[in-house]
Amino acid sequence: MLRDKAHFRDRPDAGRRLAEALMRFADIEPLILALPRGGVPVAFEIAKALDAPLDVLFVRKIGAPGHAEYGIGAVVDGADPQLVLNDEAMEIFRPPRDYIETEKKRQLAEIERRRMLYAEGRRPLPVKGRSVILVDDGIATGGTVLAALKALRKDQAARIILAVPVAPGESLALVGKDADEVVCLATPEPFLSVGLQYEKFGQTTDEEVISLLREAERFGNSSMGR
Incomplete structure (x- = not known):
């Protein structure tokens, strides 16, 4: 009850x-x-x-450089996967462009692995x-x-x-x-x-x-x- x-x-x-x-x-x-x-x-x-x-x-967090637990954005699964950035966090940490791109690729690979497992x-x-x-x-x-x-x-x-x-x-x-x-x-x-x-x-x-x-x-x- x-x-x-x-x-x-x-x-x-x-x-x-x-x-x-x-x-x-x-x-x-x-x-x-x-x-x-x-x-x-x-x-x-x-x-x-x-x-x-x-x-x-699937949603995978992108952590700040040296502070992985602090999310500065996320990669979201889909037919056209999207990168969503937290403008406030980006202003605080100012990560290099190549850092974001590298993390995006890494998280997309994990999303692909999980999609192969689940779907x-x-x-x-x-x-x-x-x-x-x-x-x-x-x-x-x-x-x-x-x-x-x-x-x-x-x-x-x-x-x-x-x-x-x-x-x-x-x-x-x-x-x-x-x-x-x-x-x-x-x-x-x-x-x-x-x-x-x-x-x-x-x-x-x-x-x-x-x-x-x-x-x-x-x-x-x-x-x-x-």
């Missing part, structure tokens, strides 16, 4: 509840993009309910001119989601809907500016962590991601990326 509106049994439960709130988008034939790994079980339920194609969207070689589904629903299992600070949204905009998605089960209000306000619409089921206060909003929040395994993506190939027109 759920303790309150901000609590979910597990990721599939959160996905099914999100799907109910997203059914009004079924007629626009959206593309569902999941942030791996935790976003995949949530997005799978949405893709199943809307009979929509499902893909993963088994299938190319990213194109987003240009499409309505996209970006899904994660929750938002904490919002940095990864923000980079993904900016990249989707640069990649000319026609409409971007961000869908998450739970997030703090301040993070939603930050990322919401880069989405056409935001669907979030719960914004608990105080917000301590995404995991506390779930009864079961174990790590999503690579095997689970691969299995769900294989099963999702029967939804919508997912085969177009083959």
Whole structure:
């Protein structure tokens, strides 16, 4: 039994509840993009309910020179991978141009490795001119989601809907500016962590991601990326 509106049994439960709130988008034939790994079980339920194609969207941070933990930008997967830079961080660290290019290539190689593992070689589904629903299992600070949204905009998605089960209000306000619409089921206060909003929040395994993506190939027109 759920303790309150901000609590979910597990990721599939959160996905099914999100799907109910997203059914009004079924007629626009959206593309569902999941942030791996935790976003995949949530997005799978949405893709199943809307009979929509499902893909993963990889985001890899670019760390500052000598301070790898400090993100100055990100590389975002896609048919046309996008580099998203944090202007404020770039002004602080002023990294050489060749540093950014080298890091971009390194992160793109890691994205390719992970896509080969998860999507088994299938190319990213194109987003240009499409309505996209970006899904994660929750938002904490919002940095990864923000980079993904900016990249989707640069990649000319026609409409971007961000869908998450739970997030703090301040993070939603930050990322919401880069989405056409935001669907979030719960914004608990105080917000301590995404995991506390779930009864079961174990790590999503690579095997689970691969299995769900294989099963999702029967939804919508997912085969177009083959």
